[in-house]
Amino acid sequence: MRGGRVAVVGGSIAGCAFASAAARAGAAEVVVLERTGGQLADRGVGLAIHDDRAAELVATGALAPGIAAHRLTRRKWLVQDGDSRTGRVMWDQPFPFHSYHWGLLWRGLRAATPPAVEYRQGAAVEGVRGYADGAEVRLADGSVERFDLVVGADGYRSVVREAVSPGARPSYAGYVCWRGSYPAERLAALGGPAGGGTDWRDTDAITIGIPGGSCVVYHIPGPDGPMVNWVFYGAPPQTGPRLDDPTSLPPGGVSGELADRLAELAQRWLPPYWAGVIGLTPPERTSVQPIYDLETELTVGERLLLAGDAASVVRPHNTSGAAKALQDAAAFETAWRQADSWAGLLDAYQAARGSTGRELVALARRLGRAQAECTPDWAAMTEPTMTAWWQWQLDGVAGIGGQAMPTVPGAAPNPPR
Ligand SMILES: Cc1cc2nc3c(=O)[nH]c(=O)nc-3n(C[C@H](O)[C@H](O)[C@H](O)COP(=O)(O)OP(=O)(O)OC[C@H]3O[C@@H](n4cnc5c(N)ncnc54)[C@H](O)[C@@H]3O)c2cc1C
Numbered sequence: 001m002r003g004g005r006v007a008v009v010g011g012s013i014a015g016c017a018f019a020s021a022a023a024r025a026g027a028a029e030v031v032v033l034e035r036t037g038g039q040l041a042d043r044g045v046g047l048a049i050h051d052d053r054a055a056e057l058v059a060t061g062a063l064a065p066g067i068a069a070h071r072l073t074r075r076k077w078l079v080q081d082g083d084s085r086t087g088r089v090m091w092d093q094p095f096p097f098h099s100y101h102w103g104l105l106w107r108g109l110r111a112a113t114p115p116a117v118e119y120r121q122g123a124a125v126e127g128v129r130g131y132a133d134g135a136e137v138r139l140a141d142g143s144v145e146r147f148d149l150v151v152g153a154d155g156y157r158s159v160v161r162e163a164v165s166p167g168a169r170p171s172y173a174g175y176v177c178w179r180g181s182y183p184a185e186r187l188a189a190l191g192g193p194a195g196g197g198t199d200w201r202d203t204d205a206i207t208i209g210i211p212g213g214s215c216v217v218y219h220i221p222g223p224d225g226p227m228v229n230w231v232f233y234g235a236p237p238q239t240g241p242r243l244d245d246p247t248s249l250p251p252g253g254v255s256g257e258l259a260d261r262l263a264e265l266a267q268r269w270l271p272p273y274w275a276g277v278i279g280l281t282p283p284e285r286t287s288v289q290p291i292y293d294l295e296t297e298l299t300v301g302e303r304l305l306l307a308g309d310a311a312s313v314v315r316p317h318n319t320s321g322a323a324k325a326l327q328d329a330a331a332f333e334t335a336w337r338q339a340d341s342w343a344g345l346l347d348a349y350q351a352a353r354g355s356t357g358r359e360l361v362a363l364a365r366r367l368g369r370a371q372a373e374c375t376p377d378w379a380a381m382t383e384p385t386m387t388a389w390w391q392w393q394l395d396g397v398a399g400i401g402g403q404a405m406p407t408v409p410g411a412a413p414n415p416p417r
Contacts, residue, residue: 001339002026007137007147009033009125010154012040013322014308016109017062017329018151023114024061025336030117031147033137035124040106045181045287046220046229047105048072048097050401053323060330060405067108068221069098075205075218076198077386079378080271086197087208087271090378091386095205097319097401099220101227105322125154128163130302149342151305151332153325156292158310164301170292170313173365175213175372176236176243177289177316178254178262180281184219184226190276199273200228207371209378210234210269214371217277230278231316233291233372237261243290252284259283291315291368295361299353300346307332312357317367320360320402327405328353356403366393367400 006022008015011034022030034040049057051071057063075095081088113119124140128150135150152160156170187200198206205218213234220229236243240257249258266275294313299306308325335348370376370393381389394400 001336001341001345003028004148004342005029005031005146006149006151007031007033007135007145008151008153009128009137009160010152010158010310011036011110011119011121012153012155012308013106013109014310014325014328015151015153016106016113017326018153018307018332019117019119020109020113021062021329021333022151022336023117025333032113032117032119033123033125033139034119034121035140037122040103045102045179046099046218046227047102047322048099048218048319048401049323050319050399051096051098052404053327053402054098056405057323057326057330061333062326062330064108064112067100068104069100070204070219070221070226072097072099072204072218074203075207076203077381078198078206078208078271078274079381080208080210080269084197084271086199086273089198090209090381091383093386093390097205099218099229100322101220101222104221104223125159128152128160128304130163130304132302135303147303149303149305149345151307152310153307155309156294156313158306160304161296161306161310164304164306165296165298168294168296170294172243173291173293173315173368173373174235175233175291175368177291178232178234178258178286179230179289180278180286181220181222181227181229182281182285183222183224184228186280187228187277189280190273197273200277206274208270208274209375209381210265211378212372212375213265214375215266215270215274215278217274228277228280230281232262232265232278233317234261234265236290248290249288251287254283254286254288258288259286262286291372293361293365295358297354297358298350299357300350303342303346305332305346305349311353312361314357314360315364315368317371318360318364318400318402320364320400323402324356324360327356327402330405352406360402363394363397363400366395
């Protein structure tokens with residue numbers, strides 16, 4: 001099928017990848033409607049993609065080659081241990097991931113969108129409606145535009161999802177993650193070698209177990225050199241901002257009880273060196289993200305289609321969100337190339353991606369329970385018990401980081417860029 005006018009609501013990771021996929025597959029016109037007027041690239045936090053998923057995504061064309069990435073190979077699981085400055089290693093786990101800087105990943109995907117794609121910033125969508133023969137988008141300025149297909153790549157508070165699956169809302173998991181990042185050169189302030197223990201230079205990634213939570217720290221590339229990136233899961237303070245509505249506090253917006261709670265958890269439960277790593281984060285680079293789950297059965301409606309976090313919200317423990325969003329785009333391109341009608345395209349996409357979100361959400365819930373809600377007695381954990389605990393969380397799934405891209409019988413691979 002060739003031709004047609006496609007709107008992509010949201011111009012982040014999923015949005016850029018879908019815009020490229022639609023243009024490559026043969027859409028006559030692709031318009032990205034992104035409500036942010038300023039720099040999306042300023043969201044300077046890290047994320048990671050499993051090595052195998054990254055290789056598949058580059059092969060399908062969904063992940064542009066050449067985007068700066070740091071190769072992670074192992075993750076050490078640590079726990080506070082008496083006077084030890086860096087803690088005790090419970091487990092040295094293989095961790096085959098590439099880590100990215102959000103802004104650099106976004107820039108790479110944006111630069112790879114074909115020039116014919118119209119990327120409109122400051123275009124907030126207030127509602128969409130699908131019909132048998134097209135879909136309408138209502139913008140905040142009051143204008144209404146008609147398209148042949150509308151893709152909802154508008155994230156966890158998706159307006160398009162409201163039209164596809166009315167009433168489906170993310171549910172709060174009962175805990176939050178604080179996030180931070182900064183240039184690794186700041187670590188010089190922590191002083192010299194940590195006395196033979198596991199410090200920043202000694203590992204690609206660590207997870208420190210605390211009662212009712214965990215803290216992940218890993219290397220990411222940055223625009224001006226290597227960066228420290230961390231995600232700290234724990235219960236929020238009893239008082240402070242309400243977190244049971246899907247929202248997040250952007251960098252610089254974390255103060256009062258939420259800032260105090262992070263400092264208290266880090267000081268009380270992290271080995272001193274690692275508490276120092278968290279403590280070096282400037283307030284303007286610290287954010288809070290309440291943790292949510294959302295699964296939808298339907299990823300398509302009449303001339304409407306959901307992508308990335310708009311289709312499913314997976315707790316970050318699974319390290320799969322960006323990979324899943326890019327896989328959605330690759331599946332969309334394949335479905336388009338095989339379809340001879342809009343209905344055929346939507347059916348094929350639903351068949352390919354309908355169950356993916358549900359399976360990822362289920363695994364991430366198990367990981368979240370084990371790593372934040374009902375944590376083990378970390379002090380008693382050793383390599384054999386950690387390995388058994390990990391397998392119990394996976395419950396038969398091959399690993400974290402998302403699922404392998406299924407090969408569609410008879411489908412020609414998407415052509416390289
Ligand atoms: C703490 C944390 C850690 C994570 N770590 C990882 C990781 O290690 N690995 C991984 O793969 N994933 C990770 N993720 C998830 C990953 O970032 C997302 O799943 C992925 O980027 C896909 O996002 P998206 O493009 O679907 O949505 P988003 O990035 O949320 O983008 C939605 C876009 O739509 C725009 N928008 C929203 N509403 C409207 C509207 N009404 N009109 C117009 N525009 C609109 C927004 O401005 C935004 O640009 C993590 C997430 C969190 C919270």
